[in-house]
Amino acid sequence: DVKVTQSSRYLVKRTGEKVFLECVQDMDHENMFWYRQDPGLGLRLIYFSYDVKMKEKGDIPEGYSVSREKKERFSLILESASTNQTSMYLCASVGRETQYFGPGTRLLVL
């Protein structure tokens, strides 16, 4: 089975902190994605990557950056966390015509 893991299930941070969300997949997939999920808005694409060291902006990249140094790991970075970044963050890895999602990280920024 494909496994996509995220480093934390729950995270509490303070405004202005630098936050790292890590995502690891074990299926040698090239394509990885970061979404945020908010009630009534569904999932919105933040950033994605089709290869190592490659990144592209999604629909809502403001306030975020990403890092893909190794194929299996795709990190989402909040350079200076703000309260409006309180959300559920979901990572996904894409195989043959199927996206596999991690369990999500629920981030609370105080």
Added chain:
Amino acid sequence: AQSVTQLGSHVSVSEGALVLLRCNYSSSVPPYLFWYVQYPNQGLQLLLKYTSAATLVKGINGFEAEFKKSKTSFHLTKPSAHMSDAAEYFCAVSPTDSWGKLQFGAGTQVVVTP
């Protein structure tokens, strides 16, 4: 640009009754279409997908969906609801030339009553 509209943010259905979740999309060309389910405190699980093969797609847990190009719809159905179907359901589209880049609907919360 693509977009997805799910009709109804909450749906209540009796156990044993038909489940019908509506999804309409907007796209200049027929995209790939998906339905995902999310159980409480879990990630998303793929129910089924349409990738330009048969227009009636069967998925897991007894769900199926029909792609209707003329109506730009991809409604999800299950003949008989089970208590375990209580979850949030998301419809999503992906352009065929940017595989994996999903655009999601807002989601429909399904409640199943005994």
